[in-house]
Amino acid sequence: MIRWKNGIHSLIWLLLVLHFSTCQSDSLTTSAEQHELFAIKKDSLSPWSQVLVSLPRRHPLYQSFAAKIQDVTENISDEIRDSNKTFVSSDDSPYNIRIHALRPGHRYSIAIYGQKDGSTSLIKEESVVMDPRAPDFRSTDSDIQDSFSIEYRQINPDKKFPVLQILDIPEQKNLEFYLGNLNSGFDYSVRVISHKDGMSSRPWISTLTTRPSPIKSININQNTGSCVEVTWETDEFSGADFYTIQYSLQSNPSNSTNMTIPSTETSISICDSMLQGEAYQIIASVQKGGQMSEPLVTKFQLRPLPPIDFRVRADLKRGKYKMLAELPTSSKIDKCQITVAGDEVERSLNYANIEQTKSGHRICWFNFALSPGERFDFSISSMSNDSTSQKLQKSIVLTPAFDFNAFGLTLQESNGGIELIWPKSEVFMSRVKDIWNKVVGSESLLNMRITPIGNNDETDKTLKFETSPKNLDPIFAKNLVKGACYRVQLFTVTKTGIISETRHNETIRMSSPAVNVSLESVTRSSATLRIVFASHHDSTSISNCQMHIVVRDMNGKSVFDKRMQLTSTFSPLLSLDGLRPFHKYTVNTQIICGGGGSETLQCPAATRTMRQLSFSTRQDKPAAVQNLKVEPLNSYSVMLTWLPPALPNGILTHYNVNVTKMGSDETRTLDVGVSSNRSDHTVQVVIDELFGGHTYNFSVRAVTEAGFGETSPAIPSVSMPLMAPPKPISAPVIMKESIGSHGMIIRFPTTMFDNRNGEIKQFAIIVSETTADESINRWLETDNGTYTWQQVQRFDVWPSYVAKLQDIQKVKQDADVSIFEELGDDESCREVRADRICNGPLRSASKYRVKIRLFTSPTLFTDSPPSQVMTTETEKRRVAEK
Numbered sequence: 001m002i003r004w005k006n007g008i009h010s011l012i013w014l015l016l017v018l019h020f021s022t023c024q025s026d027s028l029t030t031s032a033e034q035h036e037l038f039a040i041k042k043d044s045l046s047p048w049s050q051v052l053v054s055l056p057r058r059h060p061l062y063q064s065f066a067a068k069i070q071d072v073t074e075n076i077s078d079e080i081r082d083s084n085k086t087f088v089s090s091d092d093s094p095y096n097i098r099i100h101a102l103r104p105g106h107r108y109s110i111a112i113y114g115q116k117d118g119s120t121s122l123i124k125e126e127s128v129v130m131d132p133r134a135p136d137f138r139s140t141d142s143d144i145q146d147s148f149s150i151e152y153r154q155i156n157p158d159k160k161f162p163v164l165q166i167l168d169i170p171e172q173k174n175l176e177f178y179l180g181n182l183n184s185g186f187d188y189s190v191r192v193i194s195h196k197d198g199m200s201s202r203p204w205i206s207t208l209t210t211r212p213s214p215i216k217s218i219n220i221n222q223n224t225g226s227c228v229e230v231t232w233e234t235d236e237f238s239g240a241d242f243y244t245i246q247y248s249l250q251s252n253p254s255n256s257t258n259m260t261i262p263s264t265e266t267s268i269s270i271c272d273s274m275l276q277g278e279a280y281q282i283i284a285s286v287q288k289g290g291q292m293s294e295p296l297v298t299k300f301q302l303r304p305l306p307p308i309d310f311r312v313r314a315d316l317k318r319g320k321y322k323m324l325a326e327l328p329t330s331s332k333i334d335k336c337q338i339t340v341a342g343d344e345v346e347r348s349l350n351y352a353n354i355e356q357t358k359s360g361h362r363i364c365w366f367n368f369a370l371s372p373g374e375r376f377d378f379s380i381s382s383m384s385n386d387s388t389s390q391k392l393q394k395s396i397v398l399t400p401a402f403d404f405n406a407f408g409l410t411l412q413e414s415n416g417g418i419e420l421i422w423p424k425s426e427v428f429m430s431r432v433k434d435i436w437n438k439v440v441g442s443e444s445l446l447n448m449r450i451t452p453i454g455n456n457d458e459t460d461k462t463l464k465f466e467t468s469p470k471n472l473d474p475i476f477a478k479n480l481v482k483g484a485c486y487r488v489q490l491f492t493v494t495k496t497g498i499i500s501e502t503r504h505n506e507t508i509r510m511s512s513p514a515v516n517v518s519l520e521s522v523t524r525s526s527a528t529l530r531i532v533f534a535s536h537h538d539s540t541s542i543s544n545c546q547m548h549i550v551v552r553d554m555n556g557k558s559v560f561d562k563r564m565q566l567t568s569t570f571s572p573l574l575s576l577d578g579l580r581p582f583h584k585y586t587v588n589t590q591i592i593c594g595g596g597g598s599e600t601l602q603c604p605a606a607t608r609t610m611r612q613l614s615f616s617t618r619q620d621k622p623a624a625v626q627n628l629k630v631e632p633l634n635s636y637s638v639m640l641t642w643l644p645p646a647l648p649n650g651i652l653t654h655y656n657v658n659v660t661k662m663g664s665d666e667t668r669t670l671d672v673g674v675s676s677n678r679s680d681h682t683v684q685v686v687i688d689e690l691f692g693g694h695t696y697n698f699s700v701r702a703v704t705e706a707g708f709g710e711t712s713p714a715i716p717s718v719s720m721p722l723m724a725p726p727k728p729i730s731a732p733v734i735m736k737e738s739i740g741s742h743g744m745i746i747r748f749p750t751t752m753f754d755n756r757n758g759e760i761k762q763f764a765i766i767v768s769e770t771t772a773d774e775s776i777n778r779w780l781e782t783d784n785g786t787y788t789w790q791q792v793q794r795f796d797v798w799p800s801y802v803a804k805l806q807d808i809q810k811v812k813q814d815a816d817v818s819i820f821e822e823l824g825d826d827e828s829c830r831e832v833r834a835d836r837i838c839n840g841p842l843r844s845a846s847k848y849r850v851k852i853r854l855f856t857s858p859t860l861f862t863d864s865p866p867s868q869v870m871t872t873e874t875e876k877r878r879v880a881e882k
Helices: 007-024 031-037 425-439 536-540 828-832 875-881
Strands: 040-042 049-056 065-072 085-088 097-098 106-118 119-129 147-155 164-167 189-196 204-209 217-222 228-233 242-251 254-263 269-271 279-288 296-300 309-315 321-329 335-342 347-352 363-369 377-385 392-397 410-414 415-423 445-453 465-466 475-477 485-493 504-509 517-521 527-533 545-552 560-567 573-576 585-592 606-610 613-616 626-632 638-642 654-661 667-672 683-687 694-706 731-737 744-749 762-770 801-807 819-821 847-857 860-863
Touching: 040 119, 049 106, 065 097, 085 097, 217 279, 217 296, 217 731, 254 269, 309 377, 309 392, 309 425, 321 335, 321 377, 321 425, 335 363, 347 363, 410 504, 415 485, 465 475, 517 585, 517 613, 527 585, 626 694, 638 694, 654 683, 667 683, 762 819, 801 819
Parallel strands: none
Antiparallel strands: 040 049, 049 097, 065 085, 065 106, 106 119, 147 164, 147 189, 189 204, 217 228, 228 269, 242 254, 242 279, 279 296, 309 321, 321 363, 335 347, 335 377, 377 392, 410 415, 415 475, 445 465, 445 485, 485 504, 517 527, 527 573, 545 560, 545 585, 585 606, 585 613, 626 638, 638 683, 654 667, 654 694, 731 744, 744 819, 762 801, 762 847, 847 860
16 A cells, blocks of 8 residues: 655645656656656565665666665554664665565555755655564564464374464464374474465474373393393384383482383393392383383392302311302392201201402301201302392201311321321310310211322231320321331211211321441442441331432542332442542432332322442552643753643652653653642742753653652653853862973863763863963964964964863763873974974973863863963073972
């Protein structure tokens, strides 16, 4: 509807505009055309909230445009009436004005104004009713509607329902519809359309699911294993997609386990996730789409697992029988319920708490004052809260108690037998008797059986003995076989013949027989041992025994190792051959009984170690010395070195050194002590009185009280070096009474002929004339050459010359033996050749000095010290004396 305002003024204004437009241009439009230029239309995408106003691209009368809106909806409160708003065109869209944020179903008056040069004119005004909007059930804002139409139908199976027409109630703040007569757990397709002033909104379409009907009942069954069977019942048409099972401990409901089960199932087994003996709750629900039924909560208690096993044993400390049950660790158990019944005992019900051992096992126990040897019926079950497990039952005949250590018994070998002894303490035995009466039986006996092991001889029978605390005398089994193995079994027996379950089994090997080992005889390389039994009983009663003899030398090396069967006919003498002389040996002897076959596993071998015997073999001739070496020190001495023999075979007394000169039968023997100051025990000795130029052989032998040892290995002969003779200490002496005018006699001892540097072959007499000051003319004198008598005649003072040169025969070197030689007794020297040695006459009244020259070879010589100066007589004096 279009309303025109201001009456005649508007008409006049329009006429003026039309006239002006006609005058200005032929292109001016009519009012109908201008109405189309400013068309007002609801937005096609949001007709319930937006309106578009079309604007011309260019208008001759206006520069800009604006749209003003006013909510003119009737019969609404001011709270929901929309406020006045003004909208203008934007730069992004200059050819239209978008009016937005309008309210669905409201009526708005839209006025369009044109503006130019600060003046504003109304161009058009029009009222618009906004389309109704599809209902939004999630929003609390209410739109103005006249009515709603609701179409709904059931899906699978398809079922149609009549369309509902519902008027809008302005006072209703929230949009709510109630659809009744629906089935639980089904899907429904729902369409809701709003209506306003003959206009319909777009439909609100959704699929709704009704809440499924809850589970009617749950049954829980615990089978014999660790599984729980859960079954349930539901309505025939519950519409379930699946079931949800949630179970947890009643004590901790927040820690639950959820399970989803297909709708086709009506039961499920829960295994290994529930602890038997615990109290649980199960919450079961039905789910259809996103809808859940009311949960059904069921509480139940699982039976605990029964005890694994139990046994009944005597408790010696308390003097009662103790029932001990082992409980499973995979179950919650609070306590045990124990029932005991017997022929002469009333049925009793007892409860026991749970204990945990150090090893992690859980047990429960209870003590009963019962009589041994009688039959009792025991049953035990585990309990958790008020739930009881299956019973574990046994019918047991109580055996008498036995404890070897608790009774203080002593079992030992004694005097060739086995002895069982009760404790000596009266206080202790009083306690033993009290326990005996309670858990063994006042008429019960202690039995001991002794059975030989490893001997099939029928004559060997089991020995049986009986005793009790009433009779405290020890039991003694005598005359048992030495070294034999016996099985000893101890147990208690009631008067009805019930044997104790606990037995003491022990194997005892009788002590090995003793032998005495002594030295019968010993030589340098052998010894004889005498072996005899220590007693007559040891020699006559032996079983499966061996004698092990090990003989070791002083270095710990075994030289004899042998096992010999030990019998009553054993040979008493044992020969040891191949021993080394002067060696200490130790004899270790063991008597070993047992140690063969299956018997060793049951009864360890018995070993007796005899006293160790030591002996030493006799001394023998030693072996050769080692590493003999010879080194010349000079022309008459050598250094001999050697090491002691590797096998001295005794105590070395000394060494025998033989020195043999080659080419002669001369052999010299020296005795050398055995001491040495060297850390390596090397023996050193200097051999003197050898002669240069000769060849010698050396050998060394060690000596013990048994005699000379082997000769040392041959070493190369040693040739002594030839040197000039040692310088004589004494000088020749001129005999005063023999001095003449032309001659004299000299004397010198044979001790000058020292052959240490080589045998002296020759000696020469050197004569020298001296001057008044007793100096010698040394004209052309050299060390290895001198003048002859003929050659010195030309000198005023004769230089040294050889008066005599004489070969030496073997002479005895003795201080009391002297050699006399006459000088100047050859008158024919003037007639011989000048280079020939000649003992010509001396000059009268002249002073002379004489020395002796010793030769070991023509080029090796030594001069003696010169004699005193002597003067020959004058010829006149000599003639006068005549």
